[in-house]
Amino acid sequence: MAFLFRERHREGAEYDYPLGGSQALVDALVRGVRKFGGSVTLRAPVERFLVEDGRVAGVRLADGRELRARRKVVTNASVWDTMRLLPPPGEGGELDAAIAAARAHVLGGDGEGAPACGSFMHLHVGIDAAGLPEDLGIHHMVVRNWDLGVEGDLNVFNISIPSALDPSLAPPGKHVVHIYGAANEPYEEWAHLERGSEEYERKKAEKGEILWAALEKAIPDVRERAEVAMVGTPLTQQRFVGRCNGTYGPAADVTQRNLYGDDLLPGPDTGIAGLMAVGDSCFPGIGVPAAAGSGFYVANTLAGVGQQRELLREGIGANV
Template structure:
């Protein structure tokens, strides 16, 4: 009954097509260490790069892109069991595999566990005395843009659903809770008038309105090029070309702003109020794992549209987040792809300098293309020593990791509790002075049974509280999961989560019927994650995530260790970019664009 965790993710990402890896040794004096530093790598979500991607694919980067094209284009020359084998059924892997299946490839997705979805699946806990089962989400539960008919233009996950011609039914809601040092609030699109003005005054509200106005043209820029049109090779001339006139109208200055850290955009807009600036730091941290000085403006440009337009709504999948994964698997199988559970990959097969398949406990699987949906640190363990020791592989493995998580899943008695007064989500923070990245400070709470009563027995509810990647690995790394010391530390480190849960539900401990605690060791064990990390700590404006292509022919990457980075929208986008990494997918992509954007 251990949870398989990750964290909150909001569908606010937008993808450029630039693929460039700056060497970690060239940007950090701490390249030999494992600690988190402020000089880490970071992608730039640049709309200008979108417009220039096709021509930039020549010259210095053409060699890498040719190899990516060869990875997908050699299908007719290779004798393979399948065309594409995907390692890992996380959202990135499922998106890549299902889209390629739609494009006519023979796809096999290998998953080590008995359930698909990676960090984004769900699990059940049977409790006969409670009258049934509790269904818990393992990680992400905060979504937007999934039920918007036009959401596929800007939301990578919705774009994949549209490409696959599948639908995800969602509950919709408009508000979530804030438990802050200034008090408890209900967040709606009217944040400026309902929260900021009462806390900081009318002048702060005017500054906030100025920021909203400044973000509108930036959001329009991000929307100009639909997600399904994006590529990182010369094919972008054809897929993105029809949309470039809308983009070009904004001029180069607006596009350049999208690559800036969001803190600089906020400063230019004239927002100085301390409470508003702190709120934006917290919001950025929840979305990207970094405060506003490390979060790229393009990400926040889309978030502002999805959070603060008058018609803004949030989405929660009917039946829980497991339903989201089930829809992706349905799309994979709809077009002839296969998901193989309980099939951990032991090794990526490399012959004559090329990836040619994978080795599992049940035998080898030959494939023209291998798509790796595991972390940069864990990928190195799958490669032969001579490849794992190569410069490019070591560069990726030396990216600094973010911290890990504490999780608390609770099935509770809801008798006498007015669920209508609870919010589906809460963002809690104890002390602004300690900073949003401090341990035992920020907590995120999801109470999905507020929207979906099917997740718990009658008269009960479920919730998931977690620290957003602020838990240190060092505290846990030498512990035995079966030891008494580990059990004691779990309870101690979960205490802060219980205290924050008492803000929306004061008697939650007395109501609890079952609770499960997840730690960094839980992440490491169930997600095969190096140090239980959330992903690479890559800071906007300093460097970039590597792209899908690798110097090893036949090997492509997706997931949170490559562009565009961390979070559900980003990993879905990485899956799309991996699927579009070879020119042989271009005709199918153009056909789909014609269908989607007539």
């Protein structure tokens, strides 16, 4: 991220935005996967990793289907959720020992465990854009108290208005707005609540009010403009993103340590035969660019440079 910020602010730098937003990038990746014989399966949560011959060999889906890997299983789940997907002891030998060691290291059996960031509150709003300045801008930041810092509870908020750059993301004359407090909402305050209960809805409205107040710093009359509004909580993050405790990610420098084991180099290695990791729980860490970088790491591990060049030639016709 430090490198990206430096590049973004150097003289003559340009900041590109994909038309169609992040969904356009997802669609392009899916096209690439399918073009080369792969498949993408949606609404198919993984229930358990399958183990065969002393290694992780595939996954069992919640609907009972089993998918097997030819070379490696790659987990994009958080390090804590990956532990949940591993089978109980029973295979014996080195695999059982490796799984037990990883669980102890991640969950705290041999110490404090892998530290986690807090969760976050979200507010998604669809608003009437009439009369708003054309230079509204896509990104804004609101800090309630500079003395509390980034980790202060609901203290720092990021605001994104993607339709300010790409009108196709909202109906004509409208804007879509997203505001969230990254990693500054304690999951513990929500863990005992049941989604949809009176107490849950009351707390959601109470915390949502703080988001509205922060959003008014960028758009003072946003409540009057709002036509659609949805508040998300740590339980929302836990349910729909599948993140343990709705966490924002690990509270550790994964460029310096491997959360699966201190004897492992930072990177995709889990210490468990047949299983590699990508995502924000491993090197380089939290954030879209960093998580994408972890994918590059695994790709470079599994496919040599020559093979990648051939795929590029075939895919885009480039002379690489």
